[in-house]
Amino acid sequence: MNPSNMQITQLKDKIAAHVRHPFLAKFIADPVIDEDKLVILASIMDHTNLSPLKKEKYIITTMLVQIALDTHDHVTLSDETDEPETIRTRQLTVLAGDYYSGLYYYVLAQLDDIPMIKTLAGAIKEINELKMELYYKDVESFQEFLSSLRKIESLLIQRVATYVQKTSINDMAGDWLLAKRLLDEKNSYQEGRFSPIMDLLSKRQGILESSGQLGLYIENMLHNQISHLEANVSQMPIHFNWLKQYIHSAIYHKFYKTRIAEEG
Numbered sequence: 001m002n003p004s005n006m007q008i009t010q011l012k013d014k015i016a017a018h019v020r021h022p023f024l025a026k027f028i029a030d031p032v033i034d035e036d037k038l039v040i041l042a043s044i045m046d047h048t049n050l051s052p053l054k055k056e057k058y059i060i061t062t063m064l065v066q067i068a069l070d071t072h073d074h075v076t077l078s079d080e081t082d083e084p085e086t087i088r089t090r091q092l093t094v095l096a097g098d099y100y101s102g103l104y105y106y107v108l109a110q111l112d113d114i115p116m117i118k119t120l121a122g123a124i125k126e127i128n129e130l131k132m133e134l135y136y137k138d139v140e141s142f143q144e145f146l147s148s149l150r151k152i153e154s155l156l157i158q159r160v161a162t163y164v165q166k167t168s169i170n171d172m173a174g175d176w177l178l179a180k181r182l183l184d185e186k187n188s189y190q191e192g193r194f195s196p197i198m199d200l201l202s203k204r205q206g207i208l209e210s211s212g213q214l215g216l217y218i219e220n221m222l223h224n225q226i227s228h229l230e231a232n233v234s235q236m237p238i239h240f241n242w243l244k245q246y247i248h249s250a251i252y253h254k255f256y257k258t259r260i261a262e263e264g
Contacts, residue, residue: 003042003242011038015063018103024096031067031100036180036250038063040157040173043243048164057111061104062160065120068101069127116163123159127152135200142217146178149197153177172236175229176247182222183254189215226255
């Protein structure tokens with residue numbers, strides 16, 4: 001049996017209930033729950049022999065970690081000219097990320113599940129180290145840069161999949177989550193919104209031949225990534241049919257449909 005759209009909605013509601021905090025809600029936006037990562041996690045857990053309670057707790061706690069990591073990514077750099085409101089928002093964003101991260105300890109502690117706590121804590125450490133390398137270490141090529149970004153986007157889910165001994169979709173997850181991140185960055189760049197990856201690429205010497213071709217580089221890499229992803233998805237086991245259909249639909253609506261609209 002595969003997870004249904006209704007089950008995904010119910011999981012999102014439960015995650016939202018965990019992260020909802022009346023004080024934080026007054027000053028910062030509610031965190032975004034990444035539905036694509038949630039779907040992949042639900043599909044992984046659905047094919048384990050874990051109890052329904054553990055499946056749900058593992059999905060929720062992993063998404064809490066993801067939300068914490070995403071929240072900390074939104075912390076802005078400090079400046080001497082910052083207004084008090086900006087400083088307060090920055091401080092509360094850090095606090096929110098720490099709060100969301102602490103929630104996963106609390107939920108798993110109730111299950112007395114120390115091994116899973118260690119798995120998620122180890123993933124957090126690895127991801128933060130990868131982010132430091134991506135932002136501060138010189139990389140020799142655009143491909144190396146993308147490889148690091150792919151690890152950052154998929155490592156949490158892959159570590160959890162390894163823990164529950166269900167790694168058959170790890171490669172697909174890496175391909176899909178990298179493609180999704182590239183698409184999000186491209187859209188932000190085109191719409192004039194801040195794009196952290198685009199901003200970083202434009203400042204790094206030696207990664208691209210010309211910063212003026214940044215949009216074209218991303219577009220070409222995104223096209224290649226989607227093609228590779230589609231081939232990978234088609235080779236997934238039949239019991240992942242629901243996930244395969246979800247990804248094919250997501251690819252069409254987020255990539256091909258948008259591309260047709262742009263060209264039209």
